[in-house]
Amino acid sequence: MKNEEILNQLNDENIDSMFVYSPENIKYLSGFYPSSFAYLIIDEEPVLYVNSIDKESAEEKSEIETRDVVKLSEVKDLLKGNIAVESSLEFGLVQYLSDDISAIKTSKVFADKRKTKTKEEITNIKNSIGIAENAIMEIDFSSTEKFAAASLEFDMTINGSIKPAFDTIVASGKRSSSPHSETSMNRVETPIVVDWGAKYDYYCSDITRTFINTERQEEIWNIVLEAQKAAINTIAPGVSYADVDNAARDVITEYGYGEYFIHSTGHGFGLDIHEDPVISNKAEGELEKNMVITAEPGIYIPGEFGIRIEDDVLVKNNSEVLTSLDKKLDFLL
Amino acid sequence: MKNEEILNQLNDENIDSMFVYSPENIKYLSGFYPSSFAYLIIDEEPVLYVNSIDKESAEEKSEIETRDVVKLSEVKDLLKGNIAVESSLEFGLVQYLSDDISAIKTSKVFADKRKTKTKEEITNIKNSIGIAENAIMEIDFSSTEKFAAASLEFDMTINGSIKPAFDTIVASGKRSSSPHSETSMNRVETPIVVDWGAKYDYYCSDITRTFINTERQEEIWNIVLEAQKAAINTIAPGVSYADVDNAARDVITEYGYGEYFIHSTGHGFGLDIHEDPVISNKAEGELEKNMVITAEPGIYIPGEFGIRIEDDVLVKNNSEVLTSLDKKLDFLL
Numbered sequence: 001m002k003n004e005e006i007l008n009q010l011n012d013e014n015i016d017s018m019f020v021y022s023p024e025n026i027k028y029l030s031g032f033y034p035s036s037f038a039y040l041i042i043d044e045e046p047v048l049y050v051n052s053i054d055k056e057s058a059e060e061k062s063e064i065e066t067r068d069v070v071k072l073s074e075v076k077d078l079l080k081g082n083i084a085v086e087s088s089l090e091f092g093l094v095q096y097l098s099d100d101i102s103a104i105k106t107s108k109v110f111a112d113k114r115k116t117k118t119k120e121e122i123t124n125i126k127n128s129i130g131i132a133e134n135a136i137m138e139i140d141f142s143s144t145e146k147f148a149a150a151s152l153e154f155d156m157t158i159n160g161s162i163k164p165a166f167d168t169i170v171a172s173g174k175r176s177s178s179p180h181s182e183t184s185m186n187r188v189e190t191p192i193v194v195d196w197g198a199k200y201d202y203y204c205s206d207i208t209r210t211f212i213n214t215e216r217q218e219e220i221w222n223i224v225l226e227a228q229k230a231a232i233n234t235i236a237p238g239v240s241y242a243d244v245d246n247a248a249r250d251v252i253t254e255y256g257y258g259e260y261f262i263h264s265t266g267h268g269f270g271l272d273i274h275e276d277p278v279i280s281n282k283a284e285g286e287l288e289k290n291m292v293i294t295a296e297p298g299i300y301i302p303g304e305f306g307i308r309i310e311d312d313v314l315v316k317n318n319s320e321v322l323t324s325l326d327k328k329l330d331f332l333l
Numbered sequence: 334m335k336n337e338e339i340l341n342q343l344n345d346e347n348i349d350s351m352f353v354y355s356p357e358n359i360k361y362l363s364g365f366y367p368s369s370f371a372y373l374i375i376d377e378e379p380v381l382y383v384n385s386i387d388k389e390s391a392e393e394k395s396e397i398e399t400r401d402v403v404k405l406s407e408v409k410d411l412l413k414g415n416i417a418v419e420s421s422l423e424f425g426l427v428q429y430l431s432d433d434i435s436a437i438k439t440s441k442v443f444a445d446k447r448k449t450k451t452k453e454e455i456t457n458i459k460n461s462i463g464i465a466e467n468a469i470m471e472i473d474f475s476s477t478e479k480f481a482a483a484s485l486e487f488d489m490t491i492n493g494s495i496k497p498a499f500d501t502i503v504a505s506g507k508r509s510s511s512p513h514s515e516t517s518m519n520r521v522e523t524p525i526v527v528d529w530g531a532k533y534d535y536y537c538s539d540i541t542r543t544f545i546n547t548e549r550q551e552e553i554w555n556i557v558l559e560a561q562k563a564a565i566n567t568i569a570p571g572v573s574y575a576d577v578d579n580a581a582r583d584v585i586t587e588y589g590y591g592e593y594f595i596h597s598t599g600h601g602f603g604l605d606i607h608e609d610p611v612i613s614n615k616a617e618g619e620l621e622k623n624m625v626i627t628a629e630p631g632i633y634i635p636g637e638f639g640i641r642i643e644d645d646v647l648v649k650n651n652s653e654v655l656t657s658l659d660k661k662l663d664f665l666l
Contacts, residue, residue: 053512054513089424090424091418091419091421091427091439092419102434153486157482262386
């Protein structure tokens with residue numbers, strides 16, 4: 001099914017063979033995540049080439065034919081006609097694939113297909129969310145931000161997360177006013193923005209909660225929650241990305257904090273933590289059934305603090321919020 | 334100093350301007366590790382372009398001039414003459430940099446310079462090793478491999494590691510017989526191969542210890558240790574990579590286990606966990622003063638178990654083993 005769709009799109013793009021190198025794309029098509037040097041070559045059919053170290057497990061797990069890798073310098077002979085690669089492929093590798101590099105195209109076939117999730121992928125994402133949600137109950141705020149992040153990551157790992165989906169963010173006090181604050185060795189203050197996710201069978205989850213304890217923080221928190229609800233309420237197949245983003249942005253702007261909502265409302269995720277689509281008012285396109293996206297508005301007041309609330313949503317006729325965690329977890333403080 | 338050396342090499346390579354995108358290379362040259370979209374452009378002088386989110390911290394930490402990023406589609410206008418990029422740069426980005434992609438070169442200037450470490454880099458690596466060495470004392474083998482890895486990573490994090498230098502390996506019992514074994518949810522058996530490292534100020538450490546408790550395991554362990562000592566004893570400026578690898582390989586071959594030493598003896602590391610050189614008998618080149626490399630022979634007996642011992646060595650006239658951890662840590666079992 002996946003195979004066919006990908007072959008069809010490559011055909012439409014007038015591509016005869018594609019070289020695929022990203023482990024996430026290899027996992028997507030074959031079911032096998034390589035631990036070492038590996039690539040796919042897709043022409044009539046996809047074939048997975050793996051290193052000897054991966055041979056046994058690839059033969060067990062891969063849903064497509066597997067063969068032994070050949071050196072990159074010899075891959076050229078396996079590629080025919082119009083050649084495509086992933087946009088993310090290293091330039092140094094592209095140079096091995098053809099004597100005429102300007103003839104090599106990039107294809108977005110994987111990004112396009114991976115935008116909407118299969119049933120199996122949705123199950124993996126749900127499991128990944130479950131691990132992340134359970135783990136937050138064990139977070140330990142008694143010491144530094146780093147300590148809190150470490151306690152959360154520890155609990156995700158022992159419950160089956162391969163690794164954190166991204167570097168866990170614990171940004172507290174004034175440090176919460178930057179959405180990219182680096183988790184510090186400073187003692188935890190309030191409010192505390194915690195942004196975390198697990199990886200289950202290589203599928204990510206992505207959640208944020210902000211822990212608050214003053215009236216001023218609660219005032220901002222309520223605005224962010226209202227904005228998030230407004231965004232989530234718009235999520236349905238056929239709605240434009242911009243409309244979802246604007247739903248959240250309009251609420252925050254109405255309360256006078258528009259200039260402090262300094263990122264987009266959400267993004268797709270799956271095998272990678274950032275996948276298409278980008279839910280921004282500058283993005284073109286509209287939601288499709290079985291996309292899985294985040295809804296994560298925030299307000300960041302310089303020198304004061306920041307608040308963000310993030311949940312994960314499956315786009316359907318009646319869209320489904322996949323995260324079931326309470327928005328308010330202040331009892332964990 | 335770094336600036337000058339890089340400008341000189343680019344000049345020798347007949348390159349007029351270089352676009353640099355890897356965060357490790359940006360950190361190497363500027364001292365600042367970007368959290369967001371950022372790049373360097375090097376022509377007469379290097380200039381760091383950062384996103385607004387990084388502006389404040391870049392201005393504080395960067396040792397080179399910083400400016401606001403311009404869109405990739407506009408970067409083309411900033412590049413002059415013969416253009417070079419990193420070999421690792423994404424093909425999709427390269428396409429923005431010139432209308433004639435076949436004219437774009439790759440330069441190994443960063444890989445070349447980063448092979449040997451500055452005094453400051455060596456201090457960071459030593460700190461990273463210290464964090465990793467302290468943390469192993471807290472490892473908890475009472476449950477699963479995942480639990481042991483999580484306990485080790487937790488302790489590194491709370492002691493100042495930004496994140497693990499790579500996915501911590503805890504491979505026990507029969508699973509230790511593959512050097513790429515995935516840390517599992519199985520209960521820990523012996524022997525236990527633990528391969529771990531921290532990141533301090535973005536600099537890695539890389540250590541392996543194998544925990545043993547039978548005579549058969551000790552027999553193999555002693556051979557690996559003898560091989561590692563032989564390799565470490567050869568390490569000095571001017572010695573070929575192949576000679577270091579063969580020193581370890583010859584010992585293991587003499588004992589009849591040559592076919593089970595299925596990887597190379599070591600590799601450089603620093604900001605990345607794998608940097609030049611590769612210490613292999615197929616590699617060409619020789620050690621230089623101030624390289625930092627691993628020495629990590631291993632024996633992997635299929636269906637039985639594997640043993641690896643890994644330490645980190647600074648190449649000098651009298652080379653210095655930077656790890657000071659006991660080879661035998663079986664008291665932690």
